[in-house]
Amino acid sequence: MDQVHDLSEALPLQPPLTYHIEVVQNPCSTARQGVIKEHVRKFLMYEATVYGDTTFTEFTDGFLTEHVKSVCVCDTELVSKDRQSNLKNCKLAIHVFQLHDDGPATEELEEDIAAANHWLLPSDDFHGIWESLIFDTDVKAQLINYAMTTLLFSDRGVNSNIISWNRVILLHGPPGTGKTSLCKALAQKLSIRLSDRYSYGQLIEINSHSLFSKWFSESGKLVMKMFQKIQELIDDKDALVCVLIDEVESLTAARKSAMQGQEPSDAIRVVNALLTQIDHIKRFPNVIILTTSNVTGAIDLAFVDRADIKQYIGPPSVNAIFSIYHSCITELMRAGIISPVQQILGIRDLEVLRFVNNDATNLSLELLEIARKSHGLSGRTLRKIPFLAHARHIQTSSIALPGFLSALSWTVDKQFEDRENLKNDD
Amino acid sequence: MANEVEIEVNLNESGVSQSMNSRLLRGCIEYLLYQRQQLPIPYHELVRIVEDQEKLCDGLEAGLIERPLASRRSLNTEYKKAKKVYEDVECLFDHINKLFLSTIVKSAMVLLGSTPVSPKERYFVKFPVAKEVNTADSSARVCNSACRKLIRSLISNQELGSFKDISPTSMLVFIQANRSSDVEWFRPKPTFKPPHRGQSCKITVSTTSCSEQLAVSDPPDHSMDEWLWFQAPVIIRGTKTGQESVSSL
Numbered sequence: 001m002d003q004v005h006d007l008s009e010a011l012p013l014q015p016p017l018t019y020h021i022e023v024v025q026n027p028c029s030t031a032r033q034g035v036i037k038e039h040v041r042k043f044l045m046y047e048a049t050v051y052g053d054t055t056f057t058e059f060t061d062g063f064l065t066e067h068v069k070s071v072c073v074c075d076t077e078l079v080s081k082d083r084q085s086n087l088k089n090c091k092l093a094i095h096v097f098q099l100h101d102d103g104p105a106t107e108e109l110e111e112d113i114a115a116a117n118h119w120l121l122p123s124d125d126f127h128g129i130w131e132s133l134i135f136d137t138d139v140k141a142q143l144i145n146y147a148m149t150t151l152l153f154s155d156r157g158v159n160s161n162i163i164s165w166n167r168v169i170l171l172h173g174p175p176g177t178g179k180t181s182l183c184k185a186l187a188q189k190l191s192i193r194l195s196d197r198y199s200y201g202q203l204i205e206i207n208s209h210s211l212f213s214k215w216f217s218e219s220g221k222l223v224m225k226m227f228q229k230i231q232e233l234i235d236d237k238d239a240l241v242c243v244l245i246d247e248v249e250s251l252t253a254a255r256k257s258a259m260q261g262q263e264p265s266d267a268i269r270v271v272n273a274l275l276t277q278i279d280h281i282k283r284f285p286n287v288i289i290l291t292t293s294n295v296t297g298a299i300d301l302a303f304v305d306r307a308d309i310k311q312y313i314g315p316p317s318v319n320a321i322f323s324i325y326h327s328c329i330t331e332l333m334r335a336g337i338i339s340p341v342q343q344i345l346g347i348r349d350l351e352v353l354r355f356v357n358n359d360a361t362n363l364s365l366e367l368l369e370i371a372r373k374s375h376g377l378s379g380r381t382l383r384k385i386p387f388l389a390h391a392r393h394i395q396t397s398s399i400a401l402p403g404f405l406s407a408l409s410w411t412v413d414k415q416f417e418d419r420e421n422l423k424n425d426d
Numbered sequence: 427m428a429n430e431v432e433i434e435v436n437l438n439e440s441g442v443s444q445s446m447n448s449r450l451l452r453g454c455i456e457y458l459l460y461q462r463q464q465l466p467i468p469y470h471e472l473v474r475i476v477e478d479q480e481k482l483c484d485g486l487e488a489g490l491i492e493r494p495l496a497s498r499r500s501l502n503t504e505y506k507k508a509k510k511v512y513e514d515v516e517c518l519f520d521h522i523n524k525l526f527l528s529t530i531v532k533s534a535m536v537l538l539g540s541t542p543v544s545p546k547e548r549y550f551v552k553f554p555v556a557k558e559v560n561t562a563d564s565s566a567r568v569c570n571s572a573c574r575k576l577i578r579s580l581i582s583n584q585e586l587g588s589f590k591d592i593s594p595t596s597m598l599v600f601i602q603a604n605r606s607s608d609v610e611w612f613r614p615k616p617t618f619k620p621p622h623r624g625q626s627c628k629i630t631v632s633t634t635s636c637s638e639q640l641a642v643s644d645p646p647d648h649s650m651d652e653w654l655w656f657q658a659p660v661i662i663r664g665t666k667t668g669q670e671s672v673s674s675l
Contacts, residue, residue, distance in 0.1 A: 030605050030614045030654060098616070102661070105540035105596065118541050199617040202543065232623060233544065 017079050018091040022072045022192055024127075025098045029067040033096040039063050040071055040094055044087050051083055052076055053131065074131070078141040083348065095192050099124040107204070109225050115210050116226065121191035121201030121242075130185035133178050134323045134379075139311055143169065143186050144193070146309055147288060151194070154285035167282045168289045170248070170307035172296045176380030177313045179292040180246055186290065187242035198240040198286065202233060206243065208250040211270065220269035223251075227277040234284045241287045248291040252303040271300050278306060315378050319347050322371040324379065325408070328386040329367075329401070337390070339398045366405050374412045385411050431585045431627040437554075437572045442633050446569045447553045448526035450631060451534050452519050453573035454551055455599065457580060458536055462547065464594055464664030465511065476512045479505065507665045514660045518599060521611045521658070529607035530555075532653055535600040535620060538592065538664075542600075542615075542657070546592050546624045554633050576631065589625055594664030598657065605654045612656035619655075 023040050025031070039061055047056075055072040059065050076085050101124040104117040119125065133140070150165060171179040184203065191201025211222045233241050245251060252275075255268050281287055291307070293299055304310065316324065326346065332338045345353070345364040357365055374382060385408065392414070393407035456469040465472060525531065533552045539545030580586060600618065603609055 027613055030609075030616075033616075098614075102541070107540055107544070108593075118544070120541060120543065199619070200543075229544075236543070236622075238619075239543065 016089060016091045017085075018093055019073060019079055019085060019087060020075055020193065021092055021094045022074055023094060023096045024069040024072075025096055026067055026069050027098055027101065029098075031063075031067045036064075036067060036096050037094045040068070040096075041092060043071070044073075044092065048086065048088055050076070050085050050087065075140070078138065078144070093193075095195050097122050097192055097195055099127055104205075107229060109210075109222060109229070113210055113222075115207055115222070116229070117205040117207070119203045119205075121203055121240075122188050123203070126184050126188040129181050130189050132327065133182055133185060134316065134320045134327075135178075135313070136317045136320050139182070139313065142311070143182075143309070144189065147186075147190050150288070151197075151285070160283070165282075166278065166289075166306045166308050167287060168278060168291065168307045169309045169311070170291050170293065170299075170304065171311050171313050172293045173313035174315060174378060175294055176378030177315055178379045179313050180244075182313065183242075183244050183246075183290040183292060187244070187288075190242065190288070191240055194240055199238045201240040201242065203242045203244060204230060204233070206245050206251075208245060208247060211251065212266075216266055217269065219266050220273040223270055223273040223277065227281065230287075231281065234281060234287050237286065239286060243287065243289045245289065245291045247293060248303070249293050249295050249298040252300045254298055254300045255302075256300075257298075271303070275300075275302055275306070278303075315376060316382065318368075318371050318375055321374050321377075321382060322347050322368055324382045325367055325371055325374075325386075328383065329404070332386060332404070337398055338401055338404050340400070342401045344401075363401055363405065366402075367408075370405065370409050370412060373409070374415075377412075377415060381415060385415065388414075431583065431625075433579055433583055433586070433627065433629045435576050435579045435629065435631050437575055437631065437633045442554045444526040444530070445523075446572055447531060447631075448523055449569040449573050450553070450576055451522055451526075451551060451601075453577055454534075454549070454580075454629070455515070455518070455536060455597075457577050458538070458549060459511075459515070459597070459662070459664075461581075462538060462589075463591055464538070464597060464662070466666070469515065472508060472512055476509055479509075504665075511662060511665060514662045518658055518660055518662065522601075525601065525603075525609065525612065529603050529609060532602045532604075534602070535655075537598040537600070537621070539595055539598075539624060542598055542618060543621055544623060545598075545621055546595060547589065548621060548624060548626050550620065550626070550628045552628070552630045554631055576629075580629070586627060594666045597662040597664065599662075600655050600657050602653050602655055605652050609656055611659065613659055615655050615657050618657065 021040065021044065023036060025033075025036060043056075043059060043061055043064060050073050053072070053074050053076055055070050057070045059068070059071075064071075073085070073087070076083075079085075099122055100120040102120060103123075103125065104119050106114040107116040107118050109115040130140070146169070150167060153163070153165065169183075171182060173179060187201065187203045191198070194201075206226060211219060211226060213219045213222050230241065230243060233239060252271050253267055255271050278289065281289075296304070323346075326344055329338060329344055333341045342363065344367060345361060347368075350361065350364055350368065353361060355361075355365065355368075374385070377385075386404075389404065389407040389411040393410060394404065399407075459465045460468045467475075531553060532555075533550065535551070536549040537545040538547045600615070601612060603612075
């Protein structure tokens with residue numbers, strides 16, 4: 001054993017891992033961030049080890065109780081594959097923030113045209129979305145790293161004529177897989193992670209349809225006006241601006257097909273205006289454009305080419321479905337709808353136990369079976385299945401876990417049946 | 427940034443009290459609501475209408491008065507909007523009063539626009555420094571006369587009058603107070619800084635007694651960090667409801 005120890009010491013030192021700690025400060029607290037950071041650091045050193053993502057809401061330290069709502073050690077799986085994280089040997093990046101609870105404000109271009117929704121980040125509306133999104137591949141890590149590289153390149157003044165990047169992310173895939181949610185969550189996450197650098201973040205969600213004017217040839221100008229507004233926000237160097245264009249195909253319809261005459265030439269002007277505007281704002285270091293689409297075939301090639309990351313977001317795999325159900329059941333237990341509280345093992349624990357069926361694992365394995373059966377359903381559908389299960393089969397204020405699982409199973413069958421019926425209608 | 431309009435008002439009052447500052451801020455908000463097209467009628471008119479209406483409704487509920495059906499519909503949408511403004515403003519005023527009684531407020535900012543970072547107009551009001559919170563309260567008469575003086579100088583200012591008309595939008599109110607002070611209801615916004623967009627107006631209120639003092643005892647810069655902006659958690663949403671329809675109620 002000693003030899004192994006010696007060997008590991010002889011190996012080149014690994015740089016210490018960095019764990020990100022998100023601290024939500026109470027909305028009424030006026031304490032300084034530096035002071036809170038110190039207290040949180042002490043608190044975590046005392047806790048020392050965490051398993052997976054952990055959120056603390058109760059503290060022995062009176063100061064923390066007064067000023068802090070929650071301390072969350074998050075995205076541990078993005079840092080290391082090890083479930084157990086020892087915080088003592090790691091670097092801690094502590095981010096303290098207060099949530100804005102104003103909700104969205106509308107930005108108007110002209111009289112009564114609500115062209116965009118505007119959030120100040122970090123916003124209460126998006127709190128917790130990031131954690132609720134479960135993907136198989138490391139999409140989340142990729143997106144964060146992309147943003148970090150973008151920032152680094154801008155900071156070091158890399159000549160964008162030699163190495164070019166466009167600050168555009170395109171997420172595409174079937175409906176209900178969490179593209180839009182991921183965009184919003186990413187904006188929130190970046191505004192938290194970069195809070196040392198930018199004092200606040202903003203998310204502007206453009207209503208694509210409102211940029212089409214009833215006047216011929218005016219649409220292109222509306223796009224210009226929209227981007228002028230965005231430009232004004234970018235001019236504040238202290239703000240991180242995320243622009244979200246949902247269903248981007250409506251703004252960047254392929255010009256080729258438009259030329260064949262089915263579309264008015266106004267639509268072409270919109271695409272042209274958007275492309276030139278994107279080229280224009282990519283010079284600024286504090287902006288990121290997030291776009292989503294269901295129909296990639298309909299997007300103009302010039303736009304697709306500008307996107308730095310073209311990420312496909314597919315329907316969840318069995319493991320991801322299991323995690324989604326797992327989080328749903330945990331939430332229902334928290335609300336007291338499933339009681340008594342029984343433990344459901346995570347997918348990794350099941351792997352460790354080699355999927356052996358015994359008293360401790362049989363419910364977890366049953367859930368895994370349901371997850372297998374649900375393969376092919378979208379994330380949005382999966383998140384509502386526990387709700388439908390309760391509405392269709394249970395309707396009591398609390399139920400035991402086995403009963404809930406069978407209701408869940410019936411509901412999944414029903415979903416596939418409904419889907420068949422819809423297809424047969426055609 | 428468009429050039430800032432600066433207005434200086436000297437109140438010629440001997441003492442400064444927090445209650446006077448509070449009255450000034452409320453007067454300023456009332457003025458902005460009507461003069462900057464956020465309300466179709468002056469605020470005191472709105473108060474009168476809503477209060478009359480409430481009395482009428484009480485009467486209706488008691489079954490004392492018959493009300494024609496036709497006017498009910500207008501009552502539903504337009505009146506509700508007006509009443510919402512009334513309730514929000516009253517709530518805000520109430521808390522402003524409490525705030526000024528409990529702590530020293532250095533300055534206030536009223537923003538018109540959808541978000542704090544993208545306002546169309548901003549009004550910055552700098553109050554005279556009261557020596558301590560509990561200076562003897564000025565009488566209502568003195569407060570009202572000070573408020574009238576402020577409004578008069580706002581109305582008679584040429585540049586302020588030349589501001590472009592704006593459509594109804596949101597009104598956000600910020601106040602600047604000490605970090606350690608005991609501020610309730612208002613939410614601390616440590617990251618807020620006065621925006622540089624839109625039209626801007628700076629109103630400096632001074633009194634004879636403090637104008638000399640101020641030059642000497644202006645707080646040194648290192649304590650700037652101690653002053654925080656706090657945002658009022660209500661947003662007053664302007665309404666365009668036609669003047670005729672509201673006043674016909």
